[in-house]
Amino acid sequence: MNNKILLEVQNLCQYFKSGQSELKAVDDVSFSVRKGEVFGLVGESGCGKTTTGRSIIRLYNITSGNVIFEGTRIAAGTRALEEKYKETKQNGRKKITELKRGGNIREAETAERELEQELQKLHEEIASAKSDDKHCNKKYAEQEMRKVSEHYEPLLAACADNEREKLEKEYKEALRLAKKDRITNKIQMIFQDPIASLNPRMTVRDIIAEGLIIKGIRDKKYIDEQVYKMLDLVGLSPEHSGRYPHEFSGGQRQRIGIARAIIMQPELIIADEPISALDVSIQAQIINLINDLRKELGLTVLFIAHDLSVVKYFSDRIAVMYLGKIVELADSDELFRHPLHPYTRSLLSAIPLPDPVYERKRKRIPYNPLLAHDYSSDKPTFREVCKDHFVLCNEAEYKDYLGKIKEKS
């Protein structure tokens, strides 16, 4: 695994309107996913882990924050910036009027000029965020087109007349494909419920090939080839391609969902509880399949689940979410060895094991945020307790955690 960061999520907020108030489904979440790793996102139902996944793939318009994929901003929200703009403006105006009242006309003028500049800067930021959010795919396509033309222009200039026609045709085709290319194609999602996520009126071939067709590929032979290859990869046979989703069992349906995702040759796969709707005996098949594909295709996986033992088995790093916030983030071994946040500990104590003697003794640790923390005076922030181990805590807790880590090591 190299340390190149593939996906970066900065201060992601996703609020939903519910009646008069707002529901903070995801509240100020930041993390980054390195290339080639499996990043696990764990939490109970309703904690916002699925919303995070969906926001990254732009299924929702995010409220605030940035999502950066391969160095390109693919989604951006402006709420926080706009609030900052308002605040700066108000504070600046107040300051200027005070200065004016005090008689410092000159100072007031410079302050006004500074404020003006600052506001201008913020305004530009907002504009760029909005434009990135809206046009990131278009910009990416333009970039791709430029690449294509840079590749073909010299060839065209140098080639002989008899080959020119063929080359021109190729160039045109490549340009057309590049124009339809999207950066978000490189992120694909596997959904939880394999029944609900497959269109019952399409055959398996149509379902898997749909992405290619939208991408603009017209070569039927190529499409068929790709579909069969994908079916083979996920352990189905080509004869399955003519059937409809209802003719398959749950595990096979999930395989179709995976084939549909990997045919787009993605860099990142967001697996949203891909196994929780499946039978135990099938779950292992799907876990093994995703694991094999990951190694074979060099995929990066954002794995969302509530089953800790599966996440532990599967992931390199794990983030634990509670009520829209990440409360702890660490390497998976480290997290299970030194769980620090009380919610993580409670979650770990709830894992059932196939061991009757242990189970009879197991004591579940309940978690009540009001009892566990005192955040009345000191608000918690996300801090690094030891290397690559982050916990949401305030100053007092931070010291406590540091002591605990020292004690153990």
Added chain:
Amino acid sequence: MNKILEVKDLRISFRTANGKVQAVRDISFDLFERETLAIVGESGSGKSVTTRAILGISALNAVIENGEILYDGKDILKFTEEEFQSLRGDKIAMIFQDPMSSLNPIVKVGKQLTEAMLLKSRTGRREGRRDFYRYLKALHASGRGNSSEQELFRLFIRTEKTATRLQNSYKQARENAEEAKARIADLLVAFEKKEAARIQRECLGILRYASTCKNAFLPALSSEHYHALLQSVASGNERPNALTELNSILEQALSEPEPDFFTTAYDAVKSTSSPSANEFEKALSDAIASALTQSHKLHAQKQEAFLPVLRDAVNRTEKEWDKKQIRALVKKLTAGVNDCIDRAQIAKNSTEHTFAGCINSCCEKYFRALVKNRKEQAKFDRQTARREKLIRRGKHPEWKIAPAAITDTDLIKKRMREAIVALIRLYEERRDAIFNAEENAQQALEYLKHKAAQTTARVTKNAAKRRAIRLLNEVGIPDPEKRYNQYPFQLSGGQRQRIVIAIALSADPEILICDEPTTALDVTIQSQILELINKIKRERNLSVIFITHDLGVVANIADRIAVMYAGKIVEYGTSEEIFYSPAHPYTWALLSSVPDLESTGKLEAIPGTPPNMIYPPKGDAFADRNRYALEIDFKQQPPMFQISETHFAATWLLHPLAPKVEMPKAIKDRIRRMKEEAEREQ
């Protein structure tokens, strides 16, 4: 421990457009008192189908082909819908997988909780009265000739009548008091208008009701203070104050719970009876004991006389069956056995009570099967011939031939013979045993008292609400008064499941069936619900059948585990045996396909999918997916091999001639690790 539920050779299939799906194939298990039996298997293995049959809520296209489910001396599978209604919820309750779909979305939580209690109160009274008289009649019949005993029974009947009378008068008084209270409330509102004539008129009405609610069970309404208040209302002195006080007294009196009428009546009868009060109960119990002894003697004679007939019948069933003769024999046996049943006994023996139904159905099934087998065989031959013809022509027909559904007639014969032999054994055992009249009489008296008390036990709406709130507390719902008036959609998933559990407990069942109660919940809530079920089981001495597909969940809760695959139980043992020394390859596969916190490397997935049960495989159903399958697994179904006293597994690997196969390394390591850890902690 006593068996509370027995499932024997149960076979259930579903009629579908494509053919008959054999969902459950000859499974047998017992449920003991106060234990948790877990049934584990993947979807489609028939675990839910089995439990649904126990409650009589199988799907409409389900056919119960064979078997019995014995509960309380009766075969549940032969129940009518009315009989099922007294069983469901009352004796056996069920918790379903999805709490949202098992609660009514437009009815408040409180109403759904109290519904069963209120309904049960009405039917409980009726059934209590019926059982009371039926049993007294049985005693009466056997104690014929002894006049002092008859007198005692008559006295006991009078107790029940007195209790009913007391209840009726109490009800009347209560109604009057309620009416008076309602009128006072109305009047207090209207008092400000000062219409003298109307007030006078209303007061007279109130007095009429308030003075007629005198009852021994409402002492506050016959006190002197109460009468003084009535006087002042009548005379018109300080009317408003008097009325307000009257109102509060009535309210106080009405909020008292209903008294126990039967105990009062019983005490009254005891004190007025001719033998002295203390001796009354003794005399009654003696009378019952003598009636029981007589009845027992009489029936023992009958049974003794019937034994040769039974022995003869066994011989007859071994010979060729003739339709007319066998039918006559069955008729004779049914009548004879029914005559031999001692109805004065409270404990019902299932062998005796289900005998008639069993041999009747065996007889009918046998002759039906003879006709049907012929037809099925012909159909199968026809299809095979057609297929072969096609193959001879060089075609490759894609369709499969469903194997002919031949019913094994020898098996039916054997079952009938077994039933008769079991009955003979029972009679012989009973002949040798000593009859303890005293103990039986005590039981009978308790039973009678319980039934008589039931005839007057009434659950009012208020009482039901109090109980519902107590139940909500018991299942750990905060703020039960508030939740009582909420709708299911206002609650979270875990709380909904708690409500479902509370509803299941509302009728005090003996057996609780949990059908994947935690599958729709996430890990933290799941462990909370499991803890709750465990706690309730301990506190209420319930027997639990717990269905799940996740072996990890079961370790916490189960005493014994049955692993099901393709409609059969493949392994059966205590929790320790299944987890520490699993024997069947399917159990191995289930255990190794779940990652635990230490597992690394590739998971041992089970390849393929379960077989299509329209065409069940000829040999072991798991053979196709089994890495350890032997050749014989594809040809013949393995029988149940016994490993220890409580541990059984159906795999050929346990046959003495089978090659030695070790369980997969991953599980072996895990078990070793678990054992080491357990030792270290000790």
